[in-house]
Amino acid sequence: MLVLDLALKSLRNRAFSTSLTVGSIALSVALLIGVENVRVGMRESFSNTISQTDLIVGTKGGTIQLLLYSVFGMGAPTENVSWEAYEEWAEHPAVAWTIPYSLGDSHRGFRVIGTTEDFYRHYRYRGGQEIALAEGRANADLFDVTLGADVAAELNYALGDEIAVTHGLGEVGFVNHDHMPFTVVGVLAKTFTPVDRAIYVTLEGMEAIHWEDGEPPATGDGHAHDEEAEAADDGHAHEDEAEAAPADDEHDHASDVSIEDVEVTQVTSFFVGTTNRRDVLQLQREINDFEDEPMMAVIPGAALNEMWRSLGYAETGLRLVTIFVVLVGLLGMLVSLYTSLNERRREMAILRAVGAGPNRIVALLVLESVCLASAGALAGLALVYALLSAGQSLVEAQVGLFIPIRPPGAIELLLLGAVVTAGFLMGFVPAFKAYRTALHDGLAVRV
Amino acid sequence: MSLAIDIRRLRFRYGDGPWVLDIPELTLKRGTRAFLFGPSGSGKTTLLGVLAGVLEAEEGEVGVLGKDLASLSGAERDAFRAEHIGYVFQMFNLIPYLSVLDNIALPARMNAGRRARLDGAGVKETAALLADQLQIGDLLKKPVTELSVGQQQRVAACRALIGAPELIVADEPTSSLDFDRREAFLELLFQECERAGATLVFVSHDRTLEGMFSRTISLPDVNKAVL
Numbered sequence: 001m002l003v004l005d006l007a008l009k010s011l012r013n014r015a016f017s018t019s020l021t022v023g024s025i026a027l028s029v030a031l032l033i034g035v036e037n038v039r040v041g042m043r044e045s046f047s048n049t050i051s052q053t054d055l056i057v058g059t060k061g062g063t064i065q066l067l068l069y070s071v072f073g074m075g076a077p078t079e080n081v082s083w084e085a086y087e088e089w090a091e092h093p094a095v096a097w098t099i100p101y102s103l104g105d106s107h108r109g110f111r112v113i114g115t116t117e118d119f120y121r122h123y124r125y126r127g128g129q130e131i132a133l134a135e136g137r138a139n140a141d142l143f144d145v146t147l148g149a150d151v152a153a154e155l156n157y158a159l160g161d162e163i164a165v166t167h168g169l170g171e172v173g174f175v176n177h178d179h180m181p182f183t184v185v186g187v188l189a190k191t192f193t194p195v196d197r198a199i200y201v202t203l204e205g206m207e208a209i210h211w212e213d214g215e216p217p218a219t220g221d222g223h224a225h226d227e228e229a230e231a232a233d234d235g236h237a238h239e240d241e242a243e244a245a246p247a248d249d250e251h252d253h254a255s256d257v258s259i260e261d262v263e264v265t266q267v268t269s270f271f272v273g274t275t276n277r278r279d280v281l282q283l284q285r286e287i288n289d290f291e292d293e294p295m296m297a298v299i300p301g302a303a304l305n306e307m308w309r310s311l312g313y314a315e316t317g318l319r320l321v322t323i324f325v326v327l328v329g330l331l332g333m334l335v336s337l338y339t340s341l342n343e344r345r346r347e348m349a350i351l352r353a354v355g356a357g358p359n360r361i362v363a364l365l366v367l368e369s370v371c372l373a374s375a376g377a378l379a380g381l382a383l384v385y386a387l388l389s390a391g392q393s394l395v396e397a398q399v400g401l402f403i404p405i406r407p408p409g410a411i412e413l414l415l416l417g418a419v420v421t422a423g424f425l426m427g428f429v430p431a432f433k434a435y436r437t438a439l440h441d442g443l444a445v446r447v
Numbered sequence: 448m449s450l451a452i453d454i455r456r457l458r459f460r461y462g463d464g465p466w467v468l469d470i471p472e473l474t475l476k477r478g479t480r481a482f483l484f485g486p487s488g489s490g491k492t493t494l495l496g497v498l499a500g501v502l503e504a505e506e507g508e509v510g511v512l513g514k515d516l517a518s519l520s521g522a523e524r525d526a527f528r529a530e531h532i533g534y535v536f537q538m539f540n541l542i543p544y545l546s547v548l549d550n551i552a553l554p555a556r557m558n559a560g561r562r563a564r565l566d567g568a569g570v571k572e573t574a575a576l577l578a579d580q581l582q583i584g585d586l587l588k589k590p591v592t593e594l595s596v597g598q599q600q601r602v603a604a605c606r607a608l609i610g611a612p613e614l615i616v617a618d619e620p621t622s623s624l625d626f627d628r629r630e631a632f633l634e635l636l637f638q639e640c641e642r643a644g645a646t647l648v649f650v651s652h653d654r655t656l657e658g659m660f661s662r663t664i665s666l667p668d669v670n671k672a673v674l
Contacts, residue, residue: 002556006545013544346539352501353536354554354606355529355561357522 007367021333025376028329030383032322041403047304052124054280058269060294067303070269073111080266094279097122099271102206110151112199114206136186142259145182146200149190204262337430366427373423377416451477451646453510469672480647485666491650500524529558533607535617540603541591548587551605561610577605611643
């Protein structure tokens with residue numbers, strides 16, 4: 001206890017260099033733990049991009065590719081899934097619900113996704129949160145669009161705005177269908193998932209975008225879609241009735257076409273929820289073995305983890321860098337302790353004179369080092385929590401990354417323990433020097 | 448047990464260097480106030496280091512208070528010094544980050560044997576009592592950096608005296624004081640040594656103080672290494 005008392009008073013006596021040292025260790029520790037937190041936050045928000053979906057089904061290809069185009073809206077598949085195949089699986093006894101997805105078009109750089117009201121009913125993200133509307137209503141009619149939160153914010157669109165949806169993914173599409181305007185009927189609440197960056201239309205609307213030259217293949221009753229809004233709730237149920245939509249029937253304006261006249265022929269992929277999760281593997285096998293069309297099903301959790309692992313080298317690199325930052329912080333402590341030794345030789349001689357053995361001198365310096373490292377580690381931890389609580393909502397609002405604040409877990413404690421241990425071990429460097437000097441000096445200070 | 452110091456055939460050097468101490472015999476009775484003088488480089492401070500057990504003799508016996516330090520391990524010598532020897536330096540005697548009180552109390556806190564000699568009084572009380580006797584009782588809470596040199600030396604004397612060690616070793620403690628203060632400090636030191644029945648070994652190159660001591664030892668005369 002005497003040595004601890006001496007160590008603390010000695011550090012307090014050198015308050016300026018002590019606080020500088022503690023500060024630099026704290027910053028590096030905060031960086032280390034902060035990066036760890038961000039990493040965990042990133043992984044969680046990544047693997048929670050979609051939840052409660054048991055299978056994602058698309059045409060045969062790469063697992064990650066299927067994930068990329070159906071969950072992240074990146075890229076496109078080589079083949080689509082036919083409507084017949086989709087319906088067959090949607091009616092499979094093990095399937096509780098499906099969300100059909102049809103993609104491939106863009107509006108000013110944002111992905112346009114064709115889906116049904118099943119999307120609003122069944123899509124879940126981040127631990128079961130539902131898709132909610134910030135304003136307006138869900139798209140239901142042929143030329144209705146619902147905007148993701150980012151789309152509405154970045155393009156500054158409001159309800160009732162008419163927008164053109166182009167074919168292709170670029171900022172400006174190949175064909176600008178000015179004569180086939182879609183109307184904004186709703187804006188989704190922010191989800192911090194790729195949902196925010198997509199534009200939602202009906203499957204029929206997606207078919208309409210694909211019409212050659214913007215010409216509707218079917219005739220329809222001009223303003224029927226206003227009344228159809230509610231009736232279209234059942235999505236694709238009426239497709240069979242509308243199957244006689246010929247591709248070359250001339251018509252003036254696409255908006256004259258009714259949703260009932262449009263036939264949906266294909267989807268890009270679909271999400272599946274099972275009635276019983278124990279059936280997932282069996283269902284996956286059945287879909288993969290489907291003979292009519294090349295199809296594959298992936299389990300999103302497993303696929304997301306696989307994808308995250310493939311990005312793991314970046315994570316490792318980041319962690320390596322922060323570990324080096326902590327080492328540099330500790331080296332700063334070592335330098336500061338080591339350089340202070342020369343001016344402390346007198347102190348060591350006095351301590352020896354009053355009966356301190358060399359071991360006590362070693363203990364004193366190691367303890368000082370441990371105190372500095374511990375204070376730095378705790379201050380760093382406090383700094384992380386202070387920054388997290390101050391910046392959490394800002395980070396969430398700015399970059400859509402939700403970093404959870406939770407009590408220090410095993411990883412944090414392990415890191416703190418490692419920092420203190422490193423401080424303890426490093427303390428032996430100045431301590432050994434002081435030990436040798438003390439033995440050599442005796443009671444006089446020899447230079 | 449009547450001898451405070453009993454050195455026989457002592458030889459000491461730093462590392463592989465030349466002999467610094469070569470003392471065939473040097474004895475000192477208990478209760479003596481010894482004045483040990485010699486020019487710079489005659490090995491005064493080194494001898495004190497050996498007597499205090501900080502430096503280890505290469506050859507010979509170093510009897511201090513009946514114990515042969517040469518036969519003790521390093522840790523045993525440290526413990527022996529802490530318990531039985533009070534040490535006063537030439538200058539810069541104090542630990543800068545401790546208060547006056549903590550500086551005085553340091554040996555008693557360092558060693559249980561020294562603590563046991565406080566006659567049942569607490570460390571703080573004893574330190575305060577000693578400080579009163581050396582007329583620095585009002586400085587106890589002060590940081591040592593605010594003290595004058597004379598005050599610092601008195602704090603150092605208090606620290607050497609706490610727990611009544613049998614041997615007080617002083618390495619030119621008055622060299623940083625002017626003449627009047629020197630005598631006053633020595634009077635106080637003598638008084639306290641007498642009260643505690645301690646032997647005093649006082650080292651200096653300044654022979655003007657010689658008359659105040661009961662025995663004078665010329666180090667060049669006893670140390671064969673200096674020639």
